[in-house]
Amino acid sequence: MSELRLEELSATTIVAANTLTLKPGQEQFVAPVSHSIAEAYVNPATAWPRVVLDGDDVVGFIMGNFDPDSPHDEFRGCIWRMNVAAESQGRGVGRFAVTALAEEARSRGFDQLTVMFEPGELGPEAFFTAVGFTPIGETQYGETIAALKL
Numbered sequence: 001m002s003e004l005r006l007e008e009l010s011a012t013t014i015v016a017a018n019t020l021t022l023k024p025g026q027e028q029f030v031a032p033v034s035h036s037i038a039e040a041y042v043n044p045a046t047a048w049p050r051v052v053l054d055g056d057d058v059v060g061f062i063m064g065n066f067d068p069d070s071p072h073d074e075f076r077g078c079i080w081r082m083n084v085a086a087e088s089q090g091r092g093v094g095r096f097a098v099t100a101l102a103e104e105a106r107s108r109g110f111d112q113l114t115v116m117f118e119p120g121e122l123g124p125e126a127f128f129t130a131v132g133f134t135p136i137g138e139t140q141y142g143e144t145i146a147a148l149k150l
Contacts, residue, residue, distance in 0.1 A: 002054055002055045004052055004053065004054055004059075004092070004093065004096045005052075005053050006050045006051070006052055006053075006096075006097070006100045007050060007051050007053055008049070008050060008051075009049040009050060009051055009061075013051045013053075013058050016051070016057075016058035017051050017058050017061045017083075020058065020059075020060070020061060020083045020084070020085045021085060021086050023086045023089065023122075025122040026086075026122055026123075043065070046065050046066055046067040047063060047064075047065060047080070048063060048064035048065065048066060048101070048104060049061070049062075049063040050062050050063070050064075050097070050100070050101075052084075052093050052096060052097050054088065054093070058085075059084065059085045059088040059093050060082070060083060060084040060085065060088065060093045060094065060096075060097050061081065061082065061083045061084075062079065062081070062082045062083075062097040062098070062100070062101055063079075063080045063081040063082075064077070064078065064079055064080060064101045064104065064105065064113075065077070065078050065080045066104075066105065066108055066110070068108075068109075068110075073114070074114045074116065074137075074139075074145050075114075076110065076112075076114075077105040077108070077110035077112060077113050077114065078113065078114040078115060078116070079098065079101060079113065079114070079115040082094065082097060082098075082115075082124075084097070094127055094131070095131055098131050098148075099131075101113065102148060102150055105150060106150045110150060111149065111150050112147050112148065112149055112150060113147070113148045113150060114136075114145060114146065114147050114148075115128055115133060115145075115146050115147075115148075116139055116143045116144065116145050116146075117143060117144055117146070118142070118143050118144075119142075119143075119144055125144065125146075128146050129146075131148070132148050133146035133147060133148045134146060134147060134148075
């Protein structure tokens with residue numbers, strides 16, 4: 001892997017981001033990037049969609065949400081979506097993306113970053129725990145809410 005970098009989602013990277021392939025069984029734990037693109041379009045003031053590039057290749061996607069006025073603590077500064085290409089998993093792409101989003105959150109004055117995910121054997125819980133998130137609750141739909149202190 002060459003040096004990873006983060007770039008704002010653009011017309012140049014949108015197709016590659018939307019066609020990231022996950023490992024078998026992971027699809028049930030994450031919505032397609034196209035859903036995030038629609039959400040970013042609807043909520044441009046709070047959405048923070050970015051791609052992770054390795055050289056010229058899109059290897060990941062992360063979308064944060066920064067809404068300090070949200071009535072729900074878990075939505076104020078959070079990871080809304082994250083996908084890492086199957087062949088790039090385990091190479092630091094996800095950690096790089098989370099670190100970048102955490103730095104952005106900190107620069108905006110947030111002291112906590114949250115993420116919500118469905119529990120399950122092939123789900124993202126082990127990853128989020130490994131990068132420092134701690135479960136703090138559950139959504140009304142049974143998803144885990146985890147937080148990272150910044």
